[in-house]
Amino acid sequence: MKRLLLLIISVFFLGVMLAYTQDKPYALGLVKTMSSEKFYGRGFVKKGDKISAQFIEIELKKWGVKPFGESYQQSFPIDINTITKAQFETKTHRYKLGIDYLVYAGSSSSHGETQLYIPKDFKLGTFLKTNHQDKWFLLDTIHYKSAELIENYRKIINTKAVNNCAGIIEVIPNKLLQTQRTYQIGFPYLQIKSDAWDTLAQNVKIRVQNKFIENYQTQNVIGYIQGETDSFYVFTAHYDHLGLVGNQIYFPGANDNASGVASVIDLAKYYYLLGKKPKYSIAFMLFSAEEAGLLGSEFYSKNPLFDLKKIKFLFNLDMVGTGVEGLSVVNGLSHPKASELIQDINREDSLFTDIRIGKGSANSDHHYFDQAGVPAIFIYLRGGPxxxxxxYDRSETLELNKHDQLIRLLTQFIEKYE
Ligand SMILES: [Zn+2]
Incomplete structure (x- = not known):
């Protein structure tokens, strides 16, 4: 009986300890806040980036994270194209931004009602020789029968300098994908889902307004917890996302990448609650302008706040809100010893059903560190929405299914890696 009681008590305390060390409800709360409307999609319209940076700084401070020098924020300039207005209709349809169509992030402005130019053949020459300034060019990648035609006309778009039509409408398969662009192209450009497109349309009424902002000051948020040594483990995640478009819709970016930011902040909480100095120092870096081309992490890696050589290992977390199908390690093949340890810990603690170790790729913020010779991997989780x-990348769709397992994996790695 006594033994049973002891067992119950120890299970209870283990539960309490786990609840304190890996705080999924706390991380979920962070994701919900950062993906809310008040953060304007963490972009560069209405200072979504600054609101986010301020919020992250306050959370890091709670967990004893100190700045390198005076400030947590490392400012840097970017050029960014923003879309401030968007309206799109045909005679019979009024399209919904974000649901039916998107304005390409690099688009320029347009206003008025015009005819459509619908190509009949795949000869570029016919199109290029004539002036169609009064017409929007329709590139229907779904309904045009000729692959060559589509290919040829896509080439025109890729020159980014079409100047003989009013703009381009591209009919695409049924997945809209927004981006960020640091430049504006020479023409307005819309993409509409094929199931929304009115194939009988001859005229379009379009209003697109862009604002190109030069030298916008955005910022990384960076701090650390002092350990027993000056050697650092680093956790990174980008906090920026795709912002507000047309002052109508915002991109919540719950999985991409409020999930990664929440995990990094929860790691700060973990090391704070250890109640003693960790063996190594731990740095927390939340980058801006990843979506515009890894700009924040590139700037940091060229303007580091402490010697990059002091980084023992760096983990970049980007899209870690799911995990039911497993975990992927980008650039893991360049670090076999570390990857083996990840596999070992996973086996011992039964954390993820499947771990994939992959090669390097310039697809997230680990990249410029890797280029600078820092041992760096990028972890993302698979499965789920x-x-x-x-x-639709909203906090309501995200469960952070494997949050506790991810924190366990990373903290165990730091315990065991030599
Ligand atoms: Zn992204």
Whole structure:
């Protein structure tokens, strides 16, 4: 009986301890806040990036994270194209931004009602020789029968300088994908889902307004917890997302990448609650302008706040809100010893059903560190909802299924890695 009681008590305390060390409800709360409307999609319209940076700084401070020098925020300039207005209709349809169509992030402005130019053949010459300034060019990748035609006309778009039509409408398969662009192209450009497109349309009424902002000051948020040594483990995640478009829709970016930011902040909480100095120092880096081309982490890696050589290992977390199908390690093949340890810990603690170790790729914020010779990997989780760069990547769809397992894996790694 006494033994049973002891067992119950120890199970209870283990439960309490786990609840304190890996705080999924706390992380979920962070994701919910950062993906809410008040953060404007963590972009560069209405200072979504600054609101986010401020919020992250306050959370890090709670967990004893100190700045390198005076400030947690490392400011840097970017050029960014923003879409401030969007309206799109045909005679019979009024399209919904974000649901039916998107304005390409690099688009320029347009206003008025015009005819459509619908190509009949795949000869570029016919199109290029004539002036169609009064017409919107329709690139229907679904209904045009000729692959060559589509290919040829896509080439025109890729020159980014079409100047003989009013703009381009591209009919695409049924997945809209928003981006960020640091430049504006020479023409307005819309993409509409094929099931929304009115194939009988001859005229379109369009209003697109862009604002190109040069030298916008955005910022990384960076701090650390002092350990027993000056050697650092680093956790990184980008906090920026795709912002507000047309002052109508915002991109919540719950999985991409409020989930990664929440995990990094929860790691700060973990090391704070250890109640003693960790063996190594731990740095927390939340980058801006990843979606515009890894700009925040590139800037940091070229303007580091402490010697990059002091980084023992760096983990970049980007899209870690799911995990039911497993975990992927980008650039893991370049670090076999670390990857083996990840596999070992996973086996011992039964954390993920499947771990994939992959090669390097310039697809997230680990990249410029890797280029600078820092041992760096990028971890993302697989499975669950597949919302990506659209208005549906919301906190309601995200369970952080494997949050506790991810924190366990990372903290165990730091315990065991030599
Ligand atoms: Zn993204």
């Amino acid at each position: 597949q919302f990506y760069h659209d208005i």
